[in-house]
Amino acid sequence: MGEKEMPQTSRDLEAERARTSFAPTELNVLLRGDAHTVEARHRLLARIAADPLLGEGRLDDSFLSRAERFDKSLARMRRVHELGLPKDEAFVATRLFREGGALDKAGGFGLHTGMFVPTIELLGSDEQRATWLPLARSCAILGAYAQTELAHGTNLARLETTATFDPRSDTFELHSPTVGSIKWWPGGLGKWATHAVVMAQLTTADGKARGQQSFIVQLRDLRTHLPLPGIELGDIGPKMGYDRVDNGFLRLCRVRVPRAHMLCRHAQVRADGSFVLSSDNPRAVYGTMLFIRVYLVEEASLALQHATTIAARYSAVRRQGGAPTGAADGGGETRPPPLERAVLDYQTQQTRLLPLIAAAYAVHFAAGALRVRYDLFRASQDVRTLPDLHATSAALKSFTTSLAASGVETCRLLCGGHGYSHASGLPALYAEFAPSQTYEGDNPVMLLQAARWIVKQLGAGAARQGEGGAARDAPDTRGRSPPDGAARGAAAVLADPGAYLRDAGRAVERASAPYDGSPAELGGSAAAQLCALREAARVLAVRAAAALHAHVRSGGAPYEVAWSERASADLLEAARAHARYLLAACFDAAVVEAHAARAASRATLGALGALRDLHVLSACDEGCARVLLESRYLTPEHTLALRARLLELLPAVRRDAVGLVDAFGLTDLELNSVLGRADGNVYEHMLAWARRSPLNATHVLEGFERHVRPIMGKCTL
Numbered sequence: 001m002g003e004k005e006m007p008q009t010s011r012d013l014e015a016e017r018a019r020t021s022f023a024p025t026e027l028n029v030l031l032r033g034d035a036h037t038v039e040a041r042h043r044l045l046a047r048i049a050a051d052p053l054l055g056e057g058r059l060d061d062s063f064l065s066r067a068e069r070f071d072k073s074l075a076r077m078r079r080v081h082e083l084g085l086p087k088d089e090a091f092v093a094t095r096l097f098r099e100g101g102a103l104d105k106a107g108g109f110g111l112h113t114g115m116f117v118p119t120i121e122l123l124g125s126d127e128q129r130a131t132w133l134p135l136a137r138s139c140a141i142l143g144a145y146a147q148t149e150l151a152h153g154t155n156l157a158r159l160e161t162t163a164t165f166d167p168r169s170d171t172f173e174l175h176s177p178t179v180g181s182i183k184w185w186p187g188g189l190g191k192w193a194t195h196a197v198v199m200a201q202l203t204t205a206d207g208k209a210r211g212q213q214s215f216i217v218q219l220r221d222l223r224t225h226l227p228l229p230g231i232e233l234g235d236i237g238p239k240m241g242y243d244r245v246d247n248g249f250l251r252l253c254r255v256r257v258p259r260a261h262m263l264c265r266h267a268q269v270r271a272d273g274s275f276v277l278s279s280d281n282p283r284a285v286y287g288t289m290l291f292i293r294v295y296l297v298e299e300a301s302l303a304l305q306h307a308t309t310i311a312a313r314y315s316a317v318r319r320q321g322g323a324p325t326g327a328a329d330g331g332g333e334t335r336p337p338p339l340e341r342a343v344l345d346y347q348t349q350q351t352r353l354l355p356l357i358a359a360a361y362a363v364h365f366a367a368g369a370l371r372v373r374y375d376l377f378r379a380s381q382d383v384r385t386l387p388d389l390h391a392t393s394a395a396l397k398s399f400t401t402s403l404a405a406s407g408v409e410t411c412r413l414l415c416g417g418h419g420y421s422h423a424s425g426l427p428a429l430y431a432e433f434a435p436s437q438t439y440e441g442d443n444p445v446m447l448l449q450a451a452r453w454i455v456k457q458l459g460a461g462a463a464r465q466g467e468g469g470a471a472r473d474a475p476d477t478r479g480r481s482p483p484d485g486a487a488r489g490a491a492a493v494l495a496d497p498g499a500y501l502r503d504a505g506r507a508v509e510r511a512s513a514p515y516d517g518s519p520a521e522l523g524g525s526a527a528a529q530l531c532a533l534r535e536a537a538r539v540l541a542v543r544a545a546a547a548l549h550a551h552v553r554s555g556g557a558p559y560e561v562a563w564s565e566r567a568s569a570d571l572l573e574a575a576r577a578h579a580r581y582l583l584a585a586c587f588d589a590a591v592v593e594a595h596a597a598r599a600a601s602r603a604t605l606g607a608l609g610a611l612r613d614l615h616v617l618s619a620c621d622e623g624c625a626r627v628l629l630e631s632r633y634l635t636p637e638h639t640l641a642l643r644a645r646l647l648e649l650l651p652a653v654r655r656d657a658v659g660l661v662d663a664f665g666l667t668d669l670e671l672n673s674v675l676g677r678a679d680g681n682v683y684e685h686m687l688a689w690a691r692r693s694p695l696n697a698t699h700v701l702e703g704f705e706r707h708v709r710p711i712m713g714k715c716t717l
């Protein structure tokens with residue numbers, strides 16, 4: 001297409017790219033790790049794009065019924081496997097597609113690879129792994145993860161499904177004793193899975209309750225796919241998003257499974273009926289949860305990358321309202337009217353969009369850091385690292401999935417009316433991503449788990465103070481000193497995430513020293529702003545713990561009641577502040593590391609640095625001002641300086657907005673959005689998409705003739 005024939009929107013996007021201050025391809029390499037990974041990814045995407053089933057018409061799926069979408073997504077899943085990709089590429093391929101074609105969510109495939117297989121890997125004995133993993137990895141059996149019940153999800157201790165050991169037959173009897181105990185929600189269970197890992201309350205032959213254990217239960221006949229005797233199961237019906245997943249229900253009626261089907265890496269029942277804990281720490285069973293939480297933090301970054309790419313590109317080509325700065329008024333009669341302003345030029349569009357682009361980067365680096373910590377745990381199986389890792393993953397899972405879900409919705413609103421169309425890709429992306437705030441631990445509940453760890457860290461600090469040994473080895477976390485982890489890389493930030501809290505434990509009774517720099521110094525220093533974020537987290541933690549202990553000391557309520565009914569709102573705020581600080585610190589540390597390693601050109605590192613600044617300032621704006629004014633760490637002049645600096649930074653980041661989202665390297669195939677098209681040719685493709693709507697297959701609908709024609713001219717409205 002020549003320059004003249006190019007639609008204005010495409011020219012606008014080209015112009016945006018022409019004035020970007022850095023090379024997005026270079027930043028893409030920095031994000032993905034190395035050029036080889038980027039090239040391999042491009043090759044894989046090109047291969048998928050060339051495939052008729054995988055590469056075309058995915059946006060038209062929104063015209064299909066749920067059954068048709070379900071079927072199509074199974075067909076795509078099969079196609080990916082027929083391509084015979086190596087394991088790592090197959091993983092990338094199944095993860096490439098967000099809703100609008102979420103291959104990994106087809107049937108229960110995501111749960112098979114994401115929960116069923118990892119659960120066996122983590123909880124199975126060597127013998128059990130040798131038996132089940134080859135079957136699962138070759139998909140000779142298809143697995144679901146059945147934990148949640150109709151009446152209980154969060155409170156796992158009260159799950160009602162029973163598993164009773166019978167030494168005579170050397171089997172467990174699994175049973176759903178009440179309606180509330182019916183397994184409800186597991187993905188893949190409804191129509192797809194042949195097996196499930198079922199969580200049930202174990203009772204041994206001596207009648208003793210042994211807590212929750214995991215059992216592999218065969219659900220369907222491998223030849224006919226019909227449910228086995230004693231098993232009632234099906235799809236739970238339509239829900240928000242997840243059309244392609246058969247979330248299911250399962251009622252077990254005295255179903256017998258062999259003793260070897262209880263996953264027994266950490267606990268086992270012997271043939272004589274005795275119960276043996278084989279792990280030195282039963283908390284090791286949390287391994288699968290950790291795995292999925294790490295995955296969900298990565299997904300949060302991806303969701304933000306998708307949504308901000310769509311919203312930034314569209315905001316750059318969508319013109320609405322007054323002429324751009326400096327444009328001639330075009331008032332002459334024969335001259336065309338001046339171009340309107342790109343909506344990206346409005347400050348209100350920038351304040352909502354640009355911090356979300358920055359957040360996508362922040363979550364990306366935090367996810368990478370969490371992955372490093374998780375891989376270290378997997379390699380070492382050192383359960384002493386579990387409490388930190390559990391709390392960090394719980395806090396980050398919760399904070400980042402909430403941030404991403406609200407971010408996707410904000411991006412949808414930033415697209416105005418077209419954001420409501422499925423052609424934008426955004427309604428489906430939201431519906432697909434939003435449940436991650438609930439599954440794998442409802443977000444407030446996860447934050448409260450992190451808060452328990454926070455309170456313990458404070459207690460550990462206070463105890464060390466009592467022993468008189470803490471002051472020497474703890475770093476100074478007040479004033480303008482930079483955060484400890486910043487220069488040691490994002491993963492190092494998560495190596496000891498509680499250090500500043502243990503230090504705070506010493507200072508429980510002490511007012512924090514006020515920040516001693518000027519407002520201008522604070523506004524210009526990311527390190528000082530990070531200290532402010534950390535100080536806010538510290539103050540909120542100390543305050544929440546003090547309130548909790550005051551309730552208990554006053555005799556008003558036992559500890560757990562005080563926790564749940566008096567202090568949990570403050571505890572939750574403390575955990576959010578902790579996660580906010582960790583996220584910003586990971587981003588900062590990644591930027592510091594990239595500079596130290598000269599990982600890209602000055603221009604690229606400069607753009608990344610500005611984005612880090614925007615993220616840290618936004619985090620301060622959202623989470624610091626009130627609490628730090630109350631604690632007198634900052635003055636009103638300081639908080640005003642932070643806000644002023646945030647607004648000052650917007651034009652520079654706005655100039656690079658399209659480049660910064662281009663650097664995510666997401667293809668049109670992945671974005672699956674007319675508004676986010678890389679060529680900016682939005683309007684022609686909106687029209688083409690609408691023309692393909694089944695309602696437009698005929699000019700006159702049968703229903704019109706049947707129901708409308710008879711009442712035309714006869715209504716009295």
Ligand SMILES: Cc1cc2nc3c(=O)[nH]c(=O)nc-3n(C[C@H](O)[C@H](O)[C@H](O)COP(=O)(O)OP(=O)(O)OC[C@H]3O[C@@H](n4cnc5c(N)ncnc54)[C@H](O)[C@@H]3O)c2cc1C
Binds near residue numbers: 111155185187
């Ligand atoms: C799309 C989707 C897919 C799913 N897939 C699976 C699957 O594959 N396998 C599976 O087993 N399950 C699955 N689930 C279920 C999911 O894991 C649970 O819904 C989730 O854990 C929340 O539990 P709940 O529904 O019991 O919520 P509830 O616990 O009933 O939550 C209700 C409210 O109470 C609050 N609350 C609960 N407890 C506390 C507390 N202690 N302190 C403070 N507030 C509290 C919550 O924050 C929430 O606001 C899926 C759910 C969805 C939506």
